[in-house]
Amino acid sequence: MGIECVILPILPIIVEFFMRYVMKKGLFITLEGIDGSGKTTQLELLKKRIQQDNHAVLTTVEPTAGPIGSLLRLCLSGRVKMNESAMAALFAADRLDHITNDINGIREKVMKGTTVVCDRYLLSSYAYQSIRSPLDWVIDINREANELMPVDCTFFIDVSPETAIKRIAKTRANRDIFETQERLSAVRDKYLSIIDDLKDESNIVIINGDLSVEEISEEIWTHVSALYEAHA
Numbered sequence: 001m002g003i004e005c006v007i008l009p010i011l012p013i014i015v016e017f018f019m020r021y022v023m024k025k026g027l028f029i030t031l032e033g034i035d036g037s038g039k040t041t042q043l044e045l046l047k048k049r050i051q052q053d054n055h056a057v058l059t060t061v062e063p064t065a066g067p068i069g070s071l072l073r074l075c076l077s078g079r080v081k082m083n084e085s086a087m088a089a090l091f092a093a094d095r096l097d098h099i100t101n102d103i104n105g106i107r108e109k110v111m112k113g114t115t116v117v118c119d120r121y122l123l124s125s126y127a128y129q130s131i132r133s134p135l136d137w138v139i140d141i142n143r144e145a146n147e148l149m150p151v152d153c154t155f156f157i158d159v160s161p162e163t164a165i166k167r168i169a170k171t172r173a174n175r176d177i178f179e180t181q182e183r184l185s186a187v188r189d190k191y192l193s194i195i196d197d198l199k200d201e202s203n204i205v206i207i208n209g210d211l212s213v214e215e216i217s218e219e220i221w222t223h224v225s226a227l228y229e230a231h232a
Helices: 003-022 039-052 067-077 084-100 106-111 122-129 135-141 143-148 161-171 181-198 213-231
Strands: 028-032 057-061 115-119 153-158 204-208
Touching (some): 028 039, 028 122, 039 057, 039 213, 057 106, 067 084, 084 122, 084 135, 106 115, 122 135, 122 181, 135 143, 153 181, 153 213, 161 181, 181 204
Parallel strands (some): 057 115, 153 204
């Protein structure tokens, strides 16, 4: 029996061990907030700061541009009508594909040392989808994603629904189905309640979204740089 006959069956285990315990993992950071909170702006600013600090970084967003995420975007635009519980299940499926797909799955990126910064992740599903579906169920359908890809730090940029709606009106020609003041108010309340419930088990930082863009960016970087120091 050649050595390849011994090695080949256990090669995936060896690779997984090397990626998990030998190679230095990257960080997984998520940005959360109601629509209009300024997440997208901060995503790009954080990417630049991480690059300036000489770390490999990838920015990404949910829903993704993949097949499931593209369908979700049509639902959010109102062009495709769908029950919100069905949408919640699609969000969970899109997230698993985002984590594990062979082309650009983010889990492999992090395991190989790249920091991934994601605009929306688990907390978005918990806050947005639990308006119409039981929170326990939403958490349950996202359990595998949470186990496969736990977050190192989540930043929740907190703004009032009134402020968010004004920003959306200035920057977007069309709104998605959740971008009403009533819905955003309910979502913000869910966010804050869920964050309070998770405060002892998750690293979640609440950022005052009424600060200037520069002040928010600096506060986020203060926490991220500390993560890098602890991660070294």
